[in-house]
Structures are given as C-alpha cells and as structure tokens.
Amino acid sequence: MKIEVLGPGCRRCHDTFERVREVLEELKLEAQLVKVTGVFEIIDKGISLTPALIVDGKVKFQGKVPSIKEIRNLLLEAKA
C-alpha cells in the first residue's frame, strides 16, 4: 500500500501526516508513507485543496485534516 500526504508543509499537512502514521502503527500495517510538498507535484496529481490524502493513486481526502477514525476506516478498507 502506498500512502501519500500532499501539502506544502503547513501545520494542517503535518497533522494529517502524523495521524496517518499513528493509525499505521496502531493497526500494525505495512505501508509506504510519503510526503509530497512540491506545489507543482501537488498540481500534477490533480489536487486542488491541501492537505490531501492519496492511497494507492486514489484521492481519498482533500482540503481537510481527516479524523483518526476516518483514516482508520480508510486504511482498513484499502487493506481488505
């Protein structure tokens, strides 16, 4: 599983990244977690609002910091 957190490096993007990491640890999931901070890279992925979350190439959230619960559901679903 590849998880990308997109955002130019603001507080909200950082929060999103940390939450995903927490959930990965909690669920003991193996995943490749990357931060995408370049504005042009973000644009090329078709994102309009940051922070955004992409799982295996699919945009799951944008323009909000997802809650721990939302991330947990998302990752369990992606794993299944």
Added chain:
Amino acid sequence: MPYLGVFESGWEALLEYLSAHVLTCLVPAFFVAGAIAVFVSQAAVMKYFGAGAKKVLAYSVASVSGTILAVCSCTVLPLFAGIHKRGAGLGPAIAFLYSGPAINILAVVYSARLLGFDLGAARAIGAIIFSIVIGLIMAFVWRKEEAQKANNPGQLALPQEEEKSRPQGITLFYFAILVGILVFGAAQRWLITGVVLIVLGWVLYRWFQKEELGYWMHQTWDLFKKIFPILIAGVFVAGIIKALLPQEVVEVWLGGNGLRATFIASVFGALMYFSTLTEVPIIRALMDLGMGRGPALALLLAGPALSLPNMIVIARIMGIRKTGVYVCLVVVMATATGMIFGNLIL
C-alpha cells in the same frame, strides 16, 4: 547611535500597538476564520468551479470564495491551477487568485481598524469588483483557447460532500452571531456584545458537538499561532521603515492622490512580497509619513495579490504571456481604483 534609534522606533511601534489594543480587534476575527475552516463545506463552494458550472455563478463565487477557501487550504495555487486547467476556466481562476488574499476576514478587519473604515471597505469591495473585471478581460483575450477547452472539459476533483450534523439555517445563524460579536465588539458596544455572546453559548450548547467545538478552538489557535508572530514582525518592520525613510521622500513620490504617486504605489505593491497581513502596518507607516489615501488603496489592492516570487509560480502554471497581461491588468486596475477613491470618493 543611529542604529539604536532605528531599533527603538521599531520597538516603540510594537508597544504602541499592543497597548492601544489595535490587535485585540483581531481576536474575534481569528474565531470567525477558524469557524469558516471547520464548519463551511468546501464541497458546496467547489461545485461552482467545475467545468460545467454556469459562468455568472463561477465568477461571482470565485470573487468572494477566497474568504472561505484561503483559510481552508495552506496554498491557493493548486486550486487556481485546478480551476484554470480542469474547471471553470481562466476567467474564474484569475478572479479567485486575485481576490483571495484581499478579502479574507482577518485582512478586512485589520485594514478597517488600522487604516480607517473607508479604506478597509474600499479594499474589500475593490478587490471583489476588480477580480471579476480582470477575470473577464483575461477570458476575453484568450477566448479562442478557452472555447477549445470548453469542448474538451476536464474533471476538477471535488472534495466529498460531508454529512450535515445540523440544519443549514443553524449554521448560518451561528455565523451571523459570530459576525455580530465582531462588529459590536469593534464598536465597543459591550452590552449588546454580551447579549450576543449568551445567544452564542446557547446555540453551541443546543446544536454543536463537543468534538466539533474542540476542533474549532484548535483551528483558531493554529491560525493565531501562524499569523500573530508574522504580524508582530510586520509591525516592527513598519516602525523601522518610519525611522529610516525620510518623510520628504515619501511625500514627493507617494504624497497626494495624483496619478504618478498612485502608479508608483501600484508597481511597488505588485513587485513587493508581503507576508499575510503585514501589508497593513507597513502601509500605515507609509501613510504616517505622508502617503496619500489613493496610493494607499492602490498598494493594498496590488500588494498581497502579487509579488515577484508568486509571479514566477503563476508563470509556470499558465505561461509567461498570460502572467504578463495579468500583472499589467492588476497594476492598471489598482491605479485606476486608487485614483477614483482618492479623487472622487474622499
């Protein structure tokens, strides 16, 4: 010790601001901005930016949505690129890009408080009107390209619509209450402010969940932590400018409401980079040194929307020619608005 004098001037400006409660008017504004980030559905706004959206709606929403979307996102550039390439097109994208920094609630409140109500209002209204005018001109100049794009519409990725946890009317009422606190607080009508605060407490108790309220506070605090230090630095720099820049220079180049002064202010504003809200104390310092009100408005309109670094990014998104035309339009429009404001309205 001239160096010490300069430092002292910055320090004095800082103390004066803090003690005169100039910044306290911003406290309710931070709460409103935090509330916008948490409780306004971005999906509801974004749907007007899709490729199939009606033009009139796309332009109107683009010209005012900076209030909402600029606080939600750390950078508006991906959204600008998205509207331009895959959404409603060049015109609405430009309108959004231009008005965003000028009409965010913190900027309007702070400008009105520090530079006078008329300048604050002129800034907000000027930004909205001219964002639409500039957007329309850009869309007209590149109408062929835009028409081609319309035949082959892209897909702007929209955020998912969220479940509503309360009736929409209540959310609207809640925002009206917050704005009421902002306005009555600024007017120092403490009794009415108190009554409105009690109403707010009741609404929060009745319709809002604890978790949401926590997140609202979290957002407000985050915004405050992000913006306040920059603001303090801006006030300090403004104090230093006041000490270093000879009054005669400002009076000669930026004094009065003439065409030359207004034009210089526009060009200076277009090139100069201002961090969030810092344009306000700096313009105040320049006004204290003798800058006219027309040039001040021109600087307010051209300043936050454009800077050399952001021109480079915009040029990479939409090309050098479009960026060149955009920059010229901003300078011309800012000058024209400054002239009208300085000579006809005041």
